[in-house]
Amino acid sequence: MSLSIHKFKHDSDLVDEFSRRICQLLEQAVTEREHAYLVVSGGRTPVALFERLSKQVLPWPQITILLADERWLSANDANSNERLVRQHLLQHQAAAANFISLLTDADDAHEALDELNQRVAVIPCFDVVLLGMGEDGHTASLFPDSPEAELEHALNTSDPVAAITPRAAPYQRVTLTRSRLMHSRIIFFQLSGTAKQKVLEQAVVPAAGLPVSRFLQQQEVPVEVMLATPEE
Numbered sequence: 001m002s003l004s005i006h007k008f009k010h011d012s013d014l015v016d017e018f019s020r021r022i023c024q025l026l027e028q029a030v031t032e033r034e035h036a037y038l039v040v041s042g043g044r045t046p047v048a049l050f051e052r053l054s055k056q057v058l059p060w061p062q063i064t065i066l067l068a069d070e071r072w073l074s075a076n077d078a079n080s081n082e083r084l085v086r087q088h089l090l091q092h093q094a095a096a097a098n099f100i101s102l103l104t105d106a107d108d109a110h111e112a113l114d115e116l117n118q119r120v121a122v123i124p125c126f127d128v129v130l131l132g133m134g135e136d137g138h139t140a141s142l143f144p145d146s147p148e149a150e151l152e153h154a155l156n157t158s159d160p161v162a163a164i165t166p167r168a169a170p171y172q173r174v175t176l177t178r179s180r181l182m183h184s185r186i187i188f189f190q191l192s193g194t195a196k197q198k199v200l201e202q203a204v205v206p207a208a209g210l211p212v213s214r215f216l217q218q219q220e221v222p223v224e225v226m227l228a229t230p231e232e
């Protein structure tokens, strides 16, 4: 398994090391290919990392950022991932970055898929994908309790974007599919807390079958887990 796990005692140590790694990879991508593509996740975990990254001196006009998944809400809604990124990442130095939204005017996420698939299909291989993980083993918006047909589609299609309707988590979602997320030079997970550490331990067991396991247990793309387990 091309999986490595880096453990940190404090979230701040994780943010120091992780932002250094991401900056290095983005600079290298711009040097080698003139442009870098960074995929980020929503939720609460990456906020401090976003704020640190936003202040770094990088060739931001040559960096494009997009989300791994989006809640089907207005971009101004307090719970939208886009709003989180605009508020915490696309600020300071990083205000000069390009951002590709996963939202459209459609009422239902399924109706938006043609447009979103076209929007994302033209993006080349991602340079860095930053994923989170929920305590139910979801990553991006690949929720284990989604209707089976939706989840199977999102995990197996070659389309870049899929619609997901989780049963327990709020909001309809759109998510980059497994195949599109795997079209990356590297995938990172940022995790914090012993509850997520336990889910990670379950997810790497061969028979686990959680959506997140489909990224952790594969040989094609290197995966690095940045795990902070501050004493709780």
Ligand SMILES: O=C1O[C@H](COP(=O)(O)O)[C@@H](O)[C@H](O)[C@H]1O
Pocket (backbone or CB within 6 Å): 041, 042, 043, 044, 045, 046, 068, 069, 070, 071, 081, 131, 132, 133, 134, 139, 140, 141
């Ligand atoms: O709903 C979501 O949850 C996951 C994990 O969020 P966190 O708050 O536990 O960090 C996140 O990675 C995903 O992008 C988001 O839509």
